[in-house]
Amino acid sequence: METIKEEWLRFFEGDRDGHSWWSRKKALWRERNAEIVRIMGCGQEYREFRYDGKRFVRYLLHLSFVIKQKEHFHMEELVIPYEFRLKNGQVTDHREVPKPPQSEKKLDMLLRGEEDAGDYRFSYDRLAAVQYAERWWNSYNPAYRKFDVDCTNYVSQCMRAGGAPMHGQPVRDRGWWYSGDNWSYSWAVAHSLRWYLSGSTKGLQGREVENAEELIPGDVICYDFQGDGRWDHNTIVVAKDAYGMPLVNAHTDNSRNRYWSYEDSAAWTPEISYKFFRIGAD
Structure with missing residues (x-):
């Protein structure tokens, strides 16, 4: 979807405040004497709905970073859900989709195994x-x-x-x-x-x-x-x-x-x- 591609490119190019995760990623690898030498990305829409004349779009942003550190290269990949509102062809409210809270009935229990546990060892592949x-x-x-x-x-x-x-x-x-x-x-x-x-x-x-x-x-x-x-x-x-x-x-x-x-x-x-x-x- 062309709108998504254009939007995520603006998202990176528009990062000027130095506080976003993208700025921190670049700083992180600089501190590790490494450089992000190539970025590839695409967006895939997975949900859309319309309300009150506005169009709301959620998409998965799939990013690949080629990182050079000394003579070593590796590729990091990341998939992040984003959403934006589209009104009269203009994108607004572009943000990462908030994560739902994780629930547990007894979240504060400190799980430390069974009382009768023995000194058992296993082979880990x-x-x-x-x-x-x-x-x-x-x-x-x-x-x-x-x-x-x-x-x-x-x-x-x-x-x-x-x-x-x-x-x-x-x-x-x-x-x-x-x-x-x-x-x-x-x-x-x-x-x-x-x-x-x-x-x-x-x-x-x-x-x-x-x-x-x-x-x-x-x-x-x-x-x-x-x-x-x-x-x-x-x-x-x-x-x-x-x-x-x-x-x-x-x-x-x-x-x-x-x-x-x-x-x-x-x-x-x-x-x-x-x-x-x-x-x-x-």
């Missing part, structure tokens, strides 16, 4: 987890439910593809599991998975490390964007940049090979907190 993350980064496996806020569901699927064992079924506030039309809170809710990984000693296990550079592909990063103790987002590490720092895949705003810190995210704030988890026994 990191390659299989990363291959799954690459296969489904911008689509949805029909074997699982798709959530409006899908980041944790996606990361859980990746870990399951890597052989992480499930346990706790059918009690939703115990363990980590998915079965048919039911699942644990820790499978699909960012806050719950963060606390589950901090304490589980049975089934899926994670070991917290201090720094992002200690992570390797297949590991998980948790994000508290506001720094208020409510964990909002999870990603899976799929690669490392030229300096050995993680690049991650994620759902909700579907993204591939994104720099781990999310400083270019619209959700980022200076108060952001992170947790870094090595998955498995290694």
